[in-house]
Amino acid sequence: MNDDMEDEDDDEEDNTGNNTEGVANLSRPTSLPIEPATEKEQNLITNVPTDPLPSFKDHINEISSLTLGETIHAISNLIPGLIITVTSNGEYLVTHHNHEGTVGLERLCEVYDNCxxxxxxxHTSLETNLPQGSLDTLVLSLYRFGDLVLNVGPASNETMELPDDCGH
Incomplete structure (x- = not known):
């Protein structure tokens, strides 16, 4: 019987010892290695695109090599995102929110004129003729809007985005 009691005592001592050790382990500060987020993960968190925006100049050059219908469609898709800036020497520059860099308004209009x-x-279909006719008004609006920027811009030091109702 004494042997059994000793075993129980041993068990109690073992349990007490384990509990004390467990408490001691929990009270020690633990640190896990935290690795910094990769650039791609960080960009996903902040919603910044990981790829640079395509060149606006390259995009305009690509548009000029498309078929007639594709060119008309591409130009009409560009109009809503255009931002016109007039430099201090009167040069009209165009930027687009989906592209990097600037293009002279003359270059954009040159592509349009070739189109x-x-x-x-x-001998184009009515489907192609209708968008081409509406682009006439749009290109004219670009120059008129550029004139507005030229007249108002120096006073306000701002670039201006095309209004939604510019004829598109």
């Missing part, structure tokens, strides 16, 4: 010449030379 208009192809449109006149081609």
């Amino acid at each position: 208009a010449k192809r449109w006149l030379q081609a």
